[in-house]
Amino acid sequence: MPDSSHPYTTNATLAQLADTLRPARKVVILTHVKPDGDAAGSTLALARALNQPGPWTSSTRATPWYFGPTPPWLADVALDTPYTTFGPQDDPADPAKNKLNAAEPDAIVILDTGSWAQLEQVREWLSPRHDRVLLVDHHVQGDPQIARLRHIDTAAAAVCQPVAELCRLLLAKDSLTALPAPVAEALYLGLATDTGWFRHSNVSRAVMHTAGELLAAGADHVRLYQTTEQRETPSRLRLLSRALATLELHDAARIATLTLTRRDMQETHAQPGESGGFVDYGQTIPTVLVTALLTEASPEEYGQTGSGPITKISLRSKAGPHAVDVNAIAKHLGGGGHVRAAGARLAASLEETKSRLVELISAQLRAS
Numbered sequence: 060m061p062d063s064s065h066p067y068t069t070n071a072t073l074a075q076l077a078d079t080l081r082p083a084r085k086v087v088i089l090t091h092v093k094p095d096g097d098a099a100g101s102t103l104a105l106a107r108a109l110n111q112p113g114p115w116t117s118s119t120r121a122t123p124w125y126f127g128p129t130p131p132w133l134a135d136v137a138l139d140t141p142y143t144t145f146g147p148q149d150d151p152a153d154p155a156k157n158k159l160n161a162a163e164p165d166a167i168v169i170l171d172t173g174s175w176a177q178l179e180q181v182r183e184w185l186s187p188r189h190d191r192v193l194l195v196d197h198h199v200q201g202d203p204q205i206a207r208l209r210h211i212d213t214a215a216a217a218v219c220q221p222v223a224e225l226c227r228l229l230l231a232k233d234s235l236t237a238l239p240a241p242v243a244e245a246l247y248l249g250l251a252t253d254t255g256w257f258r259h260s261n262v263s264r265a266v267m268h269t270a271g272e273l274l275a276a277g278a279d280h281v282r283l284y285q286t287t288e289q290r291e292t293p294s295r296l297r298l299l300s301r302a303l304a305t306l307e308l309h310d311a312a313r314i315a316t317l318t319l320t321r322r323d324m325q326e327t328h329a330q331p332g333e334s335g336g337f338v339d340y341g342q343t344i345p346t347v348l349v350t351a352l353l354t355e356a357s358p359e360e361y362g363q364t365g366s367g368p369i370t371k372i373s374l375r376s377k378a379g380p381h382a383v384d385v386n387a388i389a390k391h392l393g394g395g396g397h398v399r400a401a402g403a404r405l406a407a408s409l410e411e412t413k414s415r416l417v418e419l420i421s422a423q424l425r426a427s
């Protein structure tokens with residue numbers, strides 16, 4: 060939990076951060092667990108800026124460290140920029156993990172978070188090095204004790220906005236248009252992804268201006284979009300078409316159901332887990348308040364419970380005046396999750412599960 064007795068506020072300018080980083084010989088760059096486009100983009104951009112050939116360096120001095128699952132496109136975006144990923148069992152203090160980490164850093168930069176909860180695995184390593192920790196973030200909440208020098212710009216749509224300025228200062232350029240193209244391209248990724256590719260309400264004149272300058276610097280937005288957004292597998296798309304074909308609307312079109320059978324999985328050659336995100340398609344219908352994706356479990360998943368069918372349930376609920384607590388529904392069926400997203404598994408067929416689920420959701424809608 061963030062400490063409310065110390066406000067999470069800025070205590071350093073970007074120029075001060077640049078002055079602190081400039082003489083550093085070894086820099087570790089951290090970001091939140093499960094890095095997204097802004098986290099990966101900002102950390103890669105800063106690493107590239109710090110690793111630019113200059114009087115201070117003869118080799119790589121900055122390395123991003125990533126914790127938790129990384130996006131499938133990370134290697135294709137990072138290209139030759141070195142980074143280290145840590146599995147759930149990897150200890151950041153273990154120098155054997157990677158020779159890039161062997162030297163003790165004289166500066167540590169945290170980007171796109173300021174929350175211990177997002178840095179759990181590296182906390183023990185980070186805490187005693189507090190005097191060397193710098194932070195740039197755009198979130199409202201955080202733990203100020205995490206870093207000695209903090210620059211928090213809550214008006215920024217992406218942390219890549221203030222990080223762009225930090226890179227400009229580090230490289231002593233007159234404008235963002237003069238940044239090296241690889242630095243600009245990583246920054247553009249953060250801007251694009253945190254604004255939903257320039258669709259969300261956080262798009263501003265400043266965002267578009269910065270994006271324009273990064274394009275002028277040579278960011279290849281076509282390559283970035285293809286690399287990060289256009290990487291579906293044919294099996295997943297075929298499986299999606301099967302799921303969408305089963306769409307049913309119930310209770311005045313307030314409940315949507317989608318189903319997938321074992322046969323669908325087999326015939327499309329889809330891997331388990333490739334149906335991730337399918338449940339969100341039901342939510343795109345304006346009247347729909349709850350969507351359920353029901354998946355017939357595979358034989359291996361039947362476990363010791365015997366021969367009967369097992370159906371996996373994935374639930375999503377929309378916020379609003381008649382919001383349904385799908386966590387309560389999942390709990391009722393022996394599962395759980397969050398108010399807006401939850402899951403369960405039931406020892407019943409797809410059809411039995413569907414009718415039981417629709418009944419439960421309808422009852423909650425009547426009560427709300």
Ligand SMILES: [Mn+2]
Pocket residue numbers: 097098171197216217218253
């Ligand atoms: Mn962000």
